[in-house]
Amino acid sequence: MADRPLTSDRGPKFTELNDLVSQKAGGKILFATDDWFAVAENLLKVEPAAFDKDAFTSYGKLMDGWETRRKRKEGHDWCVVRLAMPGVIHGVEVDTSFFTGNHAPRVSLQAARLTSQDEAIIPRRVSKMGSEASAANMKKVAALKSEEWQTILPMTATGPGYSNTCRNYYRVQSRDRWTHLRFNIYPDGGVARLRVYGQVIPDWSKLPANMLMDLVAMESGGVCVGYSNVHYGHARNLIGKGRSSVMSDGWETARKIDRPAILESDLRGVLKVPGNEWATFRLGHPGTILKVVIDTNLFKGNFPDSCKVEACNIGMDEESEAMEKFGPPQWKLLLPTVKLSADRLHHFDAPDVKMCGVVSHVRLTMAPDGGISRMRLFGLRRNKANL
Numbered sequence: 027m028a029d030r031p032l033t034s035d036r037g038p039k040f041t042e043l044n045d046l047v048s049q050k051a052g053g054k055i056l057f058a059t060d061d062w063f064a065v066a067e068n069l070l071k072v073e074p075a076a077f078d079k080d081a082f083t084s085y086g087k088l089m090d091g092w093e094t095r096r097k098r099k100e101g102h103d104w105c106v107v108r109l110a111m112p113g114v115i116h117g118v119e120v121d122t123s124f125f126t127g128n129h130a131p132r133v134s135l136q137a138a139r140l141t142s143q144d145e146a147i148i149p150r151r152v153s154k155m156g157s158e159a160s161a162a163n164m165k166k167v168a169a170l171k172s173e174e175w176q177t178i179l180p181m182t183a184t185g186p187g188y189s190n191t192c193r194n195y196y197r198v199q200s201r202d203r204w205t206h207l208r209f210n211i212y213p214d215g216g217v218a219r220l221r222v223y224g225q226v227i228p229d230w231s232k233l234p235a236n237m238l239m240d241l242v243a244m245e246s247g248g249v250c251v252g253y254s255n256v257h258y259g260h261a262r263n264l265i266g267k268g269r270s271s272v273m274s275d276g277w278e279t280a281r282k283i284d285r286p287a288i289l290e291s292d293l294r295g296v297l298k299v300p301g302n303e304w305a306t307f308r309l310g311h312p313g314t315i316l317k318v319v320i321d322t323n324l325f326k327g328n329f330p331d332s333c334k335v336e337a338c339n340i341g342m343d344e345e346s347e348a349m350e351k352f353g354p355p356q357w358k359l360l361l362p363t364v365k366l367s368a369d370r371l372h373h374f375d376a377p378d379v380k381m382c383g384v385v386s387h388v389r390l391t392m393a394p395d396g397g398i399s400r401m402r403l404f405g406l407r408r409n410k411a412n413l
């Protein structure tokens with residue numbers, strides 16, 4: 027079994043959390059002071075930035091990121107981003123890929139909790155290269171007083187977009203729940219991607235207690251807390267919004283190097299293969315799980331033979347110990363091993379789904395390797411005290 031890569035290979039631990047501003051999850055640019063060379067929407071794209079050395083537009087070199095004009099007046103550039111869903115931010119990645127002589131040399135981040143009435147102050151955005159915010163729109167957006175929002179990342183230097191200096195990671199200390207960000211670049215320049223890692227915090231008071239909901243979904247506050255291998259696609263994609271649109275929007279492991287040449291099946295047709303791959307999750311809220319959905323959407327030549335789901339009820343203090351290792355003792359079988367097929371939704375409920383009581387964490391194991399795009403765990407939220 028492959029072990030989880032060292033964090034130094036993949037960035038700090040907070041980069042395993044969900045990206046709260048990604049376009050895929052619903053993050054949105056609401057305002058930008060300048061979009062001359064490249065529009066601010068590029069900051070929120072999921073795919074890594076690309077570069078074509080020969081591509082130019084009538085405004086200059088085509089860049090895959092947000093790039094403003096060289097400032098010839100006072101001030102600095104900034105944009106306002108609405109988080110895909112309200113949440114707590116643990117850390118930020120400012121990726122300057124390919125911005126070498128033109129990267130934004132310093133950045134800062136401010137945060138706010140806005141209502142839809144507050145947001146209505148912001149003029150409707152027209153995202154267009156070669157444009158800058160009009161004086162009238164600057165005046166309207168000034169009413170938000172975004173320069174006074176709480177600073178969650180003070181002004182700090184970034185590296186230029188070479189492969190060894192483009193990934194700039196910053197830890198965020200505040201544990202408040204935010205809805206909007208103001209991303210400042212000083213004084214101007216380019217940033218390829220902005221990733222804001224954290225956990226969605228639903229407003230539980232607005233959700234009926236007896237509503238059947240996907241308790242592991244990113245939208246419910248679920249997070250991935252461990253995995254064995256995420257070579258082609260991160261395990262957090264399993265709890266992403268909607269169905270996947272590309273294979274990379276699922277959990278996909280590398281092929282096992284030590285896979286045997288000949289495979290045997292047991293009487294139920296489940297392969298007897300050595301090894302497996304696993305991913306563990308903390309539910310957004312503890313609860314009892316009644317239905318499991320496993321989606322192999324778009325995995326055709328690389329779907330796993332089979333999978334199982336286990337669950338347990340542990341405290342946060344036990345999480346790191348239990349989730350880093352493969353065999354903590356508390357796991358109960360929620361969905362015993364089931365055969366999977368290519369590119370389809372698999373629905374399970376009782377008696378396939380076993381009663382495990384109130385659970386806080388789950389582990390999906392697939393054998394021997396391959397890809398699963400989504401896992402949905404529908405249940406009723408319960409307090410641990412109701413055990």
Ligand SMILES: NC(=O)NC(NC(N)=O)C(=O)[O-]
Nearest residue numbers: 063085086087088089093128
């Ligand atoms: N060659 C460049 O990238 N020049 C300028 N940027 C773009 N995108 O053209 C600049 O200097 O800011």
